[in-house]
Each structure stands twice: as structure tokens, then as C-alpha cells.
Amino acid sequence: MTRRTDALVVFLGPSLPADEARRLAPCTVLPPARQGDVWRALSLRPRAIALVDGVFEAQPSVWHHEILAALEAGVAVFGGASMGALRAAELAPHGMVGVGRIFAWYRDGVVVDDSEVALLHADAEHGWRPLTVPLVNVRHVAERARAARVLGRDAASALVQAADDLFYQERTWPRVLERVRPGWTESTRAAWEAWFPAGAEDLKRLDAIACVQAAAEWAASGTPASMGARQSPSSLVRRRRLMDDVTQVRGGAVPSGRVLEALREAPDAVEMAEAGLRRALLAGQARTLGLTATSDEVDAEEAAWWDARGVAPGRREAYLTACGLDTVGLRRLCEELALERLVLEHAPRLLPDGPSWDEALASESRLRGRWARTAREVAREDSGEPTGDVGSE
Template identity: 75%
Template structure:
């Protein structure tokens, strides 16, 4: 069963109801992003990701490395509204596309505190309905009231200050207004009531809509240009690689299998030690080759990849499905093949890389003795010689 790719994946919660997001664009809506969710979403093979909402405080937030991995895999990543605005401001230089006023405030240093977008909301069963108001919304309303001459500059500032003094889980419009309205003259209260009754804008909602629309417009372009990225970054650190083993997924016959479960099952296999030691030897050889300044050519990496596909007997039409089952994306496969090519380079030049290094024949003999193959071959040759003598 071939898994259908999702054009657009949206991480969404209290900023905008999921049904409204689906009316804006054809998309797969996922809950607010936790750490590891973007890595898992890559199994859906999206062309674009719109990150709006994400968890924080009680659960690990979406990691920058996940978003970098997505962009490295050729996925366009957009952010706005809430957690998406924060991460976009931090990763603009790496190619993440920020959308909306909240993103611009963070990018320009107007806002620096993550808590500006925090709010209390209901759970998934109740559609993540907002229960409190985020500080960015109060700032926006104060600015709009000031522009409409509903509030004086000092009154608008006092409103924002009163909201900032409230813990985000207790910040409601009622409590904000209770703190500032007593100080307003009667004329201001009357003007405010008339203006307020017409409804005030929800900035996080507006930015969430803009973020989803920007991602949708990108995908609908005849030839969508990929966002500008910084130069290619270094391979993932050991911390990131280990985390990817925990949070990654493989896709087998349309169903997701946790990478952590695959690793646990491999550890129970009879040849698990042999597999791990072979992988460590390859990593050590490749790392040593790098320290010596060896760099595989594009052709050598392509040759390593072609050999890898040949060994597994995978035809071109089945490669995408096989990669998903391996829990690999294109950059991951490239890194694997670079390591294979480096290992091959180190082996090919072993005699020159080490002082008085072993020849190919010496290495063959050494490993044959370790594995007992030398004795087997020697006995076989002796038996053949005796047979000929008769």
C-alpha cells in the first residue's frame, strides 16, 4: 500500500479551529507541536509545514533541529501566530519563513519573552478552545484602540502593563479591564464600550490564518521557489542523532512504526552485537578519514548509493517506499552514503594512511584467521591436494 503524501501539514491548536484551517487550504491538521512531532511529520512526506501552535512548559517544545532537518530535506517551513512565530524569528537565517505581526515583533526585538504568546486552553476534546488571552493580543488591541482614538497613549500603556502583571493562566479580558477601567474618565469608558461592542481583533488568529495562507500560496505557485537558506550546516550532533532515534518513525505498508521500537527489536536479535560493531567500525573509519582531510567526490557518493540500492534489490519505482520503511529521508541517505564512501576511501588507501600499513592481502589473511576461515581454506586445499595425489 503506497502512502499518500500530504502537501501541507499544519500544527494547530488554540490559535485557530482546525475546521477553519481546512477551509483555508487543503491540509493535514496536527495538534500543537511537541518535541519530535516535526520529525514524525516528515513521514507524511509534506512539501510544506505551517507551524502555528506548540506546547511548552509542561512538555518539551518543538526543537530547532527538527525544523532544520525538515528544511534540509527540502520541505518549506512556515511559522506564525504562536510557537511558529518564535521559531521563525530564531531560524529566519536558516530559511524558515516567518509570517505575521507577532513574528515581526519577535524578529525586530520588540518582543523577547516567550510568555507573550502563552495562554491557557482546553484540551483536544474541546478543540483547544482558548480560556485566557495572550499578552500579544492585549498589545494589539491597545494599539488599535490608540489608533482609533479610543484610548490615550498612557491608557493604552496601562492596559498592557496590567495584562503583563497577570499570570498567563489567569489573564482574561475581564480581569485586565477591571484593573484599568476604574481610572478612566466616564467619557473614555463610554467610547470604549461602543468600540468594544463591535468586536476586537484576535492577533494570534489573524497571524495563524496568514501563515496557513502563505504556505498554501507557496504550494499553489506553478514552480514554487524554495525559501533562501543559509549554507549547508554540519552533520547532526550525537545528541540530535540519538534524539532522532527516539522520535523518528518508519512507514511500513502505510502504518508508522516507532524508530525506538525498531532499535529495541534489533537489540534482541542474535547478531545485534555484530551489527553494532560493524556500524561503529564504519563510523570510526569514516571519522578518521575526515580528520585526514579525505573528502569523497560526488561520483564516489553516487557510486556508494548505487551499490546500496543494488545490494537491497530495490528498483527505482520502489525507492521512496523503501526509504520510508528505513526511516530515512534524502539527506539521511546522503549522509549514510558519504560514510560508506569515506569507509571505502580509507580502506583503499590503508597501506599509505598508516606507517608501514597492512596490504590488502595482509588484511584478508588477518580477518580470515580471526573468523576461522583460514583454517577452513587450508584444510580444503590439503584435502584437494591429497585427492589429486591418488
Template identity: 70%
Template sequence: MKRRPEDLVVFLGPSLPADEAHRLASCRVLPPARQGDVWRALALRPRAIALVDGLFEAQPSVWHHELLAAMDAGVAVFGGASMGALRAAELSAHGMVGVGQIFEWYRDGVLVDDSEVALLHVDAEFGYQPLTVPLVNVRHVAAQARAARVLKPKQAQALVTAAAGIFYQERSWPRLLEAVTPKWTAAARAGWEGWFSRGVEDLKRLDAQACIRAAAAFLGSGAPVHPPRGASRPSPSSLVRRRRLADDVSVISGQAVPSSQVLAALERAPDSVELAEAGLRRALLAGWARSMGLVPTEEEIQGAEAEWWRRHPIRPAAREAFLVACGLDGPGLRRLCEERALERLALSHAQRLLPDGPSWQEALASEARLQGRWVEEARTVAGSAIPRPVR
């Protein structure tokens, strides 16, 4: 199967220039992730996502539920360097793959504060170039200087301590060195300056490169995505479901259409009340069935899905595009079909779900009377009962 750039979606900002990411792998580079961006990216049908950079503070950060939804949709999710390292450490038990030293520090509890990876950077117009130094980079450089015997252990620790005391939006190498080097001997300063002037490693950059390479290597291997054994997927709360509904997109002829706009159009439709009431009845009946311990079989779920496709006669090759146009993916369609199967289970057990519950015939009669169908059928039956005249 021919690779598309969208097979690998990379959320990237100050950790690595976009053109370097493109040199490392065929990929679609998106800006640093904010809340809702991973849900929206699923409309691109990626096979893997590499989360490197993400927004925080001024905008809501990428949500754990989005990454879980991506993995549930069969997308391999990798994280490293910055926001990706944080989320990977939090979600590694659920199948997210962490890459790099920064991820390992968070995973192992060496680092616990999110601010370790924070930095100030310019906007997209200037390529998200960093303006300040993240604390993780200072830790890395201090460790290397100590290993090279450029700094003594106390000097290396003092460098990190001083960096931690400077607000991330103001932390720069000149300001940091101005705070610590006056306390060093002339020989120590000379040794440091000679070593530092040759260039120091950017740990976030290295980890970002490793994260993208790992995701690209996974795609190249052709391996399927398997959640780890025992991994649990909590059912999304109503808050999460409503937020995803607002953030999702449908793709029509290559154009992304926000779900919020589609929903607004449906709310203005003449039959919006009927549509909503039908959806509510199904959701309530399915929830009731679950609470009663009813569980649909795989055959019943597949039957509901087959029925759905019969109502939408789309050729198999075009089904994936149709799902995207519906704002659905495979797991989303399965959830709808499971709900439909549960609804039918509830209806088929109606006499047992309530004390002295209604029968199927009673339900048929009451709905026919409510809709006026009863009198129509009664007239038809009455007409057919009148004997025809004999000539």
C-alpha cells in the same frame, strides 16, 4: 501531480480551529507540536509544514534541529502566530519562512519574551479553545484603539503594562479591564465599551491564517525549496542523533511504527552484536577519515548509493515508500552512503593512516585466519596441488 492533504502538515491548536484551517487549504492538521513531532511528521512525506502552535512548559518544545532536518529533507517550513513565530524568528537565517505581525515583532526585537504568545487553553477534546488572552493580542488591540482615538497613548500603554503584570494563565479581558478602566474618565470608559463591544481582532488568529495561506500558496506555485545562500547546517550532536532515533517512525503499509520499538526488536535479535559492531566500525572509520581530511567525491557517494539500491532491488516507483519503511529520507540515505564512502576511503588509505600501517593483503590474511577461512582455502589449495593419477 495530484495534491495530497499530507503535502501540507499544519501544527495547530488554540490559535485557529482545525476546521477553519481545512477551509483555507487542503492540509493535514496535527496537534500543537512538542519535541519530536516534526521528525515524526516527516514520515508523512510533506512538501511543506506550517508550524503555528506548540507546547511548552509541561512538555519539551519543538526542537530547532527538527525544523532544520525538515528543511534539509527539502520541506518548506513556515512559522507564524505563536510557537511558529518564535522558531521562525530564530531560524529565518537558515531558511524557515516567518509570516505575520507577531513573527516580525520577534524578528525585529520588538518582542523578546516567549511568554508574549502564551495562553491557557482546553485540551483536544474541546478543540484547544483558548481560555485566556495572550499579551500579543492585548498589544494589537491597544494599538488599534489608539489609532482609532478610542484610547490616548498613555491609556493604551497602561493597558499593555497591566496585561504584562497578569500571569498568562489568569489574563482575561474582564480581569484586565477591571484593573485599568476605573482610572479612566466616564467618557473614556463609554468610548472604549462602545468600540470594544463591536469586537476586536485576534492577532494570533490572523497570523495563523496568513501562515497557512502562505504555505498553501507556496505549494500551489510549484517552486522548489532552496536554502538561503550562505545557510549553514550544523552537524547534529550525538544527543540530537539519539533523540531523533527515539522519535523517528517507519511507515509499513500505512501504519506508523516507532523507531524505538524497531530498535528494541533489533536488540533482541541473535545477531544484534554483529550488526552493532559493523555499524560502529563504519562510523569510527568514517570519523577517522574525516579527521584526516579525507572527503569523498560526489561520484563515490553516488556509487555507494547505487550499491545500496542493488542490494535492495526495489522498482523506482516504490523507492520512496521503501525509504519510509526504513525510517529514512533522501538526506538520511545520503548521510549513510557518505559514511560508507568515507569508510572505503579510510580502508584504501590504511597504509598511510597509521605509521607503518597494514596492507590490503595483510588485512585479508588476518581476517581469513580469524574466521577460519584461511585453513579452508589452504586445504583447497593443497588438494589442487596433488597430481592426479594417470591411468
């Protein structure tokens, strides 16, 4: 992924051609989403994501955790037509916006199987062109044919059943009709032949258009983003995101896993990892004890963090991106810093007869050899001799 300024990111494949989506609205069109792609898309800083198509079966599908992370970051996520309709039906209570009839079918239990939206399609080189027809499209056409009095109830049910009996990779209109036509009357077959060329609709395409339009309208509206509920993903999800994410820098998009590999070889890797572990453990202990950091305390840590880096306000978003962070991620780390400070400041009260600040300073200076050096300097000062750094023993 390359850095873009579009406010809308769309995951699209066989449901709608990319060029048509771009004509609907300015957007970054990405291939059907697979596991990790929504996490990676967050580095583009979109205002909205339209999830239409996604992979399944051959590759891991987009995780619910990724969508929840986007919502928590204040990115509006819309879903419809295909994988997007599935995820929207599952995550609507958490703030994902479902669009279109297929979403409504899943939400209301009219259809329940993921295979309803499955189809065989060409690869990226051939524009993800659909090669088979999804079952939801057959259902839609059957309903339209009934409404037009082309098919009766039994004939429409037989059409859907014939399609359902075919594996999704073999389901084409000629094969569906080959199975169902013998059971239709001659008048039904004639009515169907006259109606089908103009009467049939691609429901997935219609829902994909509606999804992109809804997301584009929201992105262009300037409506302030509402942050989703804070998530507490498991360590497995956190590690997976760490490896699947990307970091946007001036030279392009760098896989976060590659950055981590380089950091492991750094001379101070152990020191950095231990400092991070210490902070996380102390913050976790604080939460266990019922301690919470106030907004003012977190604000103070965040302000101190920016001051220490000397980054001008206008460059802060780019700096965060290069750090592999966003405002939510930085806020979370600053909360840990605030909780760590709370634990350290109240250490004598957190344990029976707990350590004082002076005891901690003394023990650490002794471990580092600083106590002996400082003691010699104090002795020279008391005797009137010149003081200075004479090294440690």
C-alpha cells in the same frame, strides 16, 4: 500519525480551528507541536510545514534541531502566531520563513518574552479552545484603539500594563478591564465600550491564517525545494531523534524506539552494531585526516545500494520510508560508505608502515578459521585430490 498525501502539515491548536485551516488549504492538521513532533512529521513526506501552535512548560517544546532537520531535508518550514513565531524569529537566518506581525515583533525586538504568546486553552476534545487572552493580542488591540482615537497614549499603555501584570492563565478581557477601567476617564470608558465589540481583533488568529496560507501557496507552487545547510547535531540530539521518530510501514506508524528494541534482540544485533560503529569510526577518521568523498563516489555507493536491494525506481520513496530514511539520510550514509572505502583503499598510507589489503585478508581469514580450510583445499588441489568444503577446525 498515519500516512497522508497532503503536501502541507500544520501544527495547530488554540490559534485557529482545524476545520478553518482545512478550508484554507488541503492539509494534515496535527496538534500543537511538542518535542519530537516535527521529526515524526517528516515521515509523512510533506513539501511544507506550518508551525503555528506548540506546547511549553508542562511538556518539552519543539526543538530547533527538528526544524533544522526539516530544512536540511528540503521541507519548507513556515512559522507564525505563537510558538511558530518564536522559532521563526530564532531560525530565520537558517531558512525558516516567519509570517505575520507577531513574528515581526519578535524579530525586531519589540517583544522578547516567550510568555507574550502564552495562553490557557482547552484540550483536544474541546478543540483547543482558548480560555485566556495572550498579551500580544492585548498589544494589538491597544494599538488599534489608539489608531481609532478611542484610547490615548497613556490609556493604551495602561491597558497593556494591566494585562502584563496578570499571569497568563488568569488573563481574560474582563479581568484586564477590571484593573484598568478605574484609571480611565468616563469618556474613555464610553468610547471603549462602543468600539471594543467590533474593533477588537484576535492577532494570533490573523497571523495563523496568514501562516497557513503562505505555506499552502508555496506547497502548491511546485517551486523546487531548496535544501537547508547541512547540520551536525550532537550525539544527544541524534539519540533523541532515534527514539522520538516514527517509521511509516503498510501497517501504520511504528515508533522507531520500538523497532530498535526488537533489533536489540536479533541474533545478529552485535554484528550489525559493530559494522555500523566500524563504518562511522572510519568515516570520522577520514574526515579528521581531511579526506572527502566526491559526489561521483557517493553516487556510486548509492547506486550500488539500490542495485543490491533490487527496488524499482517507482517504489524507492516507500522503501526509504519503511527503512526510516529519507533521501538526505540515505545520502549521508552513502557518504560514510564512500569515506570508509577511501580509508580501506588507502590503508597502507594512513599509518606508518600500514597494513596492506592482503595482510588484512589474511588476518581476518585466520580469525574466522577460513585460512586453515582454504589451506587444506589448496593442498588437495595441488595433489590432484577432489576439493570441497570440509569444514574448519
